[in-house]
Amino acid sequence: MIRHPAEPTVTRPRLPPASPAAIDVLTRILTSGPIPRVDIARQTGLSQAAVTKAVAPLVEAGFVALDGARGRPDAPGRPVTPLRVVAESVTFIGVKITADEAIGVATDFGATILDTEHRRMARHTPAQVVRTVQAVVAALVRRLGERAEQLVGIGVSVSGDVDTAHGIVRDSPKLGWHDVALRELLEERLDRPVRIDNDVHALTIAEQWFGVGAGDVDSFVIVTIGSGIGCGLYLNGDVVNGSFGVSGELGHLPLADQGLTCECGRVDCVETIASSAAIVRAVQAATGRTDLDMDAIVELAHAGQPDAVAAFDRAATAIGRAIAVVANLTGPEVAVIEGESVADFDVYETTVRKTFAAQAFGAAAQCRIELRPHTFDAWARGAAASVIRSFVRQEDPR
């Protein structure tokens, strides 16, 4: 047990104490609800009686409710009474920190975003970041009004090697941080429990509970495409967290073949042709027009401008190969590509799928590939999801 400098003084919502099995039950209601007790029993292997007993205190405390919709039509027997989580019963805040801004969201129990707040920072020293996060949280809390009373905790995600248990950012190249006790710094000012997490890890948790994994998928991969390229693994029903806090360095697999040198000093990293920054660079170089930004390039590509299309195509090839590598190694059921500009572009999708199919080995080729538009808010929502999960599991939210 670790002593915390600023024990929160505000009373916050608490789940009634629950056994591991009961937590499992609540998790199913949250991620697969509305769901009747029978189905929960079948899925968890518990008896119906156990489910009933687990659910009772949750309903009593107002976290779970009977869903209006009843019954399985045209089936004999007593109709089911589906259970769902009471979305309004608790509130969470998630903040994603980048080098130049802090992005905050407030969510309900179901990770639905209620409000957002972006705030730019001139610098990203720990002190400046703490001030900015504080401002973001303050704005969200103010606008939450009454609902701020249900605020359980605040999740903060950063890229790099994060020690969640101790709330320390061990090493974040993008921020230039090393061993920063971020949780301590924030809790001194926020009066709420703070949970620090790696950004990709948090996003993977969000997908696990509120995205692809919410159904019955027990292994998937997410690939995030932005200025960099990241990768989150969910295998055998667990989010993979490299033993040193680092994993998912998909962007630096040496699978590109253009001979470009990466920021990291090596050649042919996937990022050199597949990140959004790389796409912009490539199109600018090919056209000689340095004024083009991503939006303009997407427009050009949709219009069929050859340089733009070619850049997306090369990027898609690299991503397809990268996913094939991951799939060949780990055999996930689904791979989700979360990209800002690439998701609604047909040529991109086609090339990714084609490349993947050519490179995937045997049964790994059965892996489904989904493309999905990705907003910056999703990162912040991930940070919130991490807090939601710790809340449900009754871990110390930190």
Add this chain to the structure above:
Amino acid sequence: MIRHPAEPTVTRPRLPPASPAAIDVLTRILTSGPIPRVDIARQTGLSQAAVTKAVAPLVEAGFVALDGARGRPDAPGRPVTPLRVVAESVTFIGVKITADEAIGVATDFGATILDTEHRRMARHTPAQVVRTVQAVVAALVRRLGERAEQLVGIGVSVSGDVDTAHGIVRDSPKLGWHDVALRELLEERLDRPVRIDNDVHALTIAEQWFGVGAGDVDSFVIVTIGSGIGCGLYLNGDVVNGSFGVSGELGHLPLADQGLTCECGRVDCVETIASSAAIVRAVQAATGRTDLDMDAIVELAHAGQPDAVAAFDRAATAIGRAIAVVANLTGPEVAVIEGESVADFDVYETTVRKTFAAQAFGAAAQCRIELRPHTFDAWARGAAASVIRSFVRQEDPR
């Protein structure tokens, strides 16, 4: 529950019924023993009392014994009484099937090999394989004598996509099998429960309990180098089993750079320069001497013959890169290379480490690399380890 055609008629050893926590206790005794109760309590988070209660029936039944060595010297207080598993209390058989032979081992509870039996096959049809396995098992059982009465079950491992729960080989390219109900076929003739498993999966289980993972490592990677190249992942305390039964296709990552075409039809697969077959091919081609086999080449390499050294060096480079890819994606604590001819070759090891260090990203570079000689028996031992694990976990051994 599935009905089995040949329910074994021989009574075989059974563990006293145990709760999950008690199974955890036994697992620690098996994998980390001799170990005193206090340490088990600390590691599992159970109370000492619970450990005492869990251990009692196991000692009673003769599966666990108090270790002779006592005490922690020079410490006050009552000395510890370490517990160990009674190696002789049970016996297991594991058989690895390749295209041209069946390799069997008999082991005790601690997966120590008691006896081995190899038998070659002219063909590898299911019928022929069943006959050969039967002969291998019969020979082992005969030589086991009295100890055959303690035989719990027989593990059989094959490469490819295996459905262990149903005992079916879904797809094995090397054997040319498709949906073969191997367990059923074998149980008809063996009068003992049979467990079918993927070979790499089984080997990973052996490493988890009786190899690198036996201490307190909770994520590692094994890379097997032979005629092909495989990869087993143990992450977050669980053996990764691709959702389609396939994973670990490390040999076909496109990381070689010699432009060689692989059996699989693609170019630059790691296997094209790093498998033992590839090394032999390369040296034969370079020297023009088609009479050279692996043993001869290893000798040449040790003697410093340039072509041989270069071939090993290229192979080591590819393996180093491949491990870096896996480590960057999953962040294991240890990577074990199990190779038949490469393990005791300094130049190989040096190049692997150097390449890995250059390619590993950030904290992933902390991954330890171990080289280890690998015998064919290890595959069969893996099959036995898979049965040992199912026995301890009180799963239906199939």
Add this chain to the structure above:
DNA sequence: AGTAATAATTGCTAACGTCAATGAATTCGG
């Protein structure tokens, strides 16, 4: 010898989940 320290055991208790019986709410057949 007595004290401190650590390990192991014991009985008591509380928590939890299953079982089996009961109650609840519907469809369907006559």
Add this chain to the structure above:
DNA sequence: CCGAATTCATTGACGTTAGCAATTATTACT
């Protein structure tokens, strides 16, 4: 329209299990 069949949900008794706290066991140190 009523009862039989069917499925879902609840209840209370029971058994298992693990923690707690007190007790016993065995050593080192003074």
